[in-house]
Structure formats: structure tokens, C-alpha cells
Amino acid sequence: MISQKFTDFVSEIKRMKKEKNAIILAHYYQTGDIQDIADFVGDSLALSQKAASNNADIILFAGVKFMAETAKILAPDKKVLLPDINAGCSLADSCKAKDFKKFINDNPGRTVITYVNTTAEIKALSDISCTSSNAVQIVNSLPPEEKIIFAPDRNLGNYVLNKTGRDIVIWNGTCHVHEEFSLEAIIKLKEENKEAKVIVHPECELPVRMIADFIGSTSALLSFTKIDPSDCYIVATEPGIIHQMKKENPQKTYIPAPPRDSTCGCSECNFMKLITMEKIYRALKTEKPEINVNKKIITAAQKPIQRMLEISERLGL
Numbered sequence: 001m002i003s004q005k006f007t008d009f010v011s012e013i014k015r016m017k018k019e020k021n022a023i024i025l026a027h028y029y030q031t032g033d034i035q036d037i038a039d040f041v042g043d044s045l046a047l048s049q050k051a052a053s054n055n056a057d058i059i060l061f062a063g064v065k066f067m068a069e070t071a072k073i074l075a076p077d078k079k080v081l082l083p084d085i086n087a088g089c090s091l092a093d094s095c096k097a098k099d100f101k102k103f104i105n106d107n108p109g110r111t112v113i114t115y116v117n118t119t120a121e122i123k124a125l126s127d128i129s130c131t132s133s134n135a136v137q138i139v140n141s142l143p144p145e146e147k148i149i150f151a152p153d154r155n156l157g158n159y160v161l162n163k164t165g166r167d168i169v170i171w172n173g174t175c176h177v178h179e180e181f182s183l184e185a186i187i188k189l190k191e192e193n194k195e196a197k198v199i200v201h202p203e204c205e206l207p208v209r210m211i212a213d214f215i216g217s218t219s220a221l222l223s224f225t226k227i228d229p230s231d232c233y234i235v236a237t238e239p240g241i242i243h244q245m246k247k248e249n250p251q252k253t254y255i256p257a258p259p260r261d262s263t264c265g266c267s268e269c270n271f272m273k274l275i276t277m278e279k280i281y282r283a284l285k286t287e288k289p290e291i292n293v294n295k296k297i298i299t300a301a302q303k304p305i306q307r308m309l310e311i312s313e314r315l316g317l
């Protein structure tokens, strides 16, 4: 049952959005109720594109810190709010600026492509940003002889390397959610649901990717379930995306892929799930916590993100 307090938060959020000319951008990994009150729901690429082109004075990011930082980098004059400042990312944390500088120095002469799931400092050290929606196309858009550093996700990096055959050295980082899926449990589920298709995010490990019927970013997985004729899917990514899949095709069945430890619920991103309706309400009311990024870092980090957005636009992504 929906409580009076929850209803009050929702109506107050809607009122304050108008009053303050604020928009809420929500990632697909947020809970369904938060996705439903957002002005825009998407994956990292779509959210970056939206952050770069809107008329709001305030962007409230229902997502994690690197996403809010990306919004601030793209829209430095706007106030960017993150309802819980502790909403970090294990993948972004796996790549520290000091260590990454050394990695670049140890691998000279390479174009540095970093996944958007990085801190602003890492973006400032990069030549081009990418997301899981456009990583393969961005690498393929470069001249064949160009040598590349890819960071921070080693599974996405290996996926891009296999797809492109390019000379790529890969940073050894991982996302704690996508690493946790159990190959054995997915195979067992598939035996019990013979008609189900296994759809997998490229941040998953190779053995899980090898049994996939389809591999793609969160938005690609969503698009696939829209057009594919199957009625059942085993979904190997953060289960928040299933909310949108159900909205698009409620008659289909979506089974979250189980993690290795069936007791931990660790296929959910505990950072994403720190954001709640009450925290969104408080953040809009107090206009805190605000995300600020050092001006020099903003200037340096704008270049790789703009380059990604330009390539994506040129390729119609």
C-alpha cells in the first residue's frame, strides 16, 4: 500500500520541479517509482545527451556520482543535485587518477578511451569518453592503426577488443554487479525456461557473454525486448531495467539473472539504490547535496565527452 507520506513526497517533488525549473534525470537502474517521476529516463549516453541540452536551472540526478559529475561538466552553469552523496560506483572507484596517470605513461602513444563510468579526474586525462552503447562504434571510428588504452571496465574492454580486433590495452577494473552473475544459475534457469533468451550487458564476464542470445547496453537490451518475438528473457544486468521492459511489453516474462551468492541480492547496484523518493524530495527542497567540479577539471573533461557526443551524433547513435 502506498503511504500518505510517499504520496506527499511525490506531489511536493512535482510542485518544486515547476517552481524551481528543475528536471529529474533518472538512470534505468533506479527503482520503478523513481523512474516514473523522472522527466527523462535513460542509460549513461542518453542521460549525458539530455544533460547537455535542456533549459532547466537545476538538474537533479537520480543515479550515481559520476553521472551527476558528467552533467555538471556538460552544464557547468546549472545547479546539479545528487540526492545521496554516497551514491558512488565500484567501477569508477577501481580507477584512481594517480594510478591511471602512471598507466598512461607506461603505455605511451595510445589514444585514451574511458568509459563514462569514471570520475571527472579520469575524464580529464582522456581523449574520448564512451558508454556501453557506443564503445564499439567509437573505437571503429578511429583509424585502424591507432593504438588504444581502454578503461576502466576490463569486461567491456575485452568485449570491444573482440568486436573490433584493435590494438587495445585494458585497465583491470570491474563493476561489482555485472561480475556477480552466476553462469551455472543462468544455465539452470535456461534449462527450466527453454524458450527464454539470455540477454547480457557487456560488463558481464566472458563465460556469461558466451551463452548470451543478445549482448548490449541497457538501452540496447530494452530495444531488443521491444522488437524481438520471444516471450521470455533472462536479464543479466541490474534488474532496474526490467521496470521499463515491463512497461513496454507487460505480457512478456523477464527473469533477473541470479548472482553467485543467492543470499546477497548483489545483482542490484547498492549505490544506485541509495537514492529514494524521500532523498529526492529533501534534495530538491534544500538544493543539496550539490555536485561541484573544479573549473580546470571541467574544461579538460569537456573535451572527451564532447568528442563522444559528436561521434555519436555523426554515427546517428
Ligand code: SF4
Binding pocket: 029, 064, 088, 089, 090, 091, 092, 117, 175, 176, 177, 178, 238, 269, 270, 271, 272
Ligand atoms: S551498476 Fe556497476 S557500473 Fe553501474 S553504477 Fe553500479 S557499480 Fe557502477
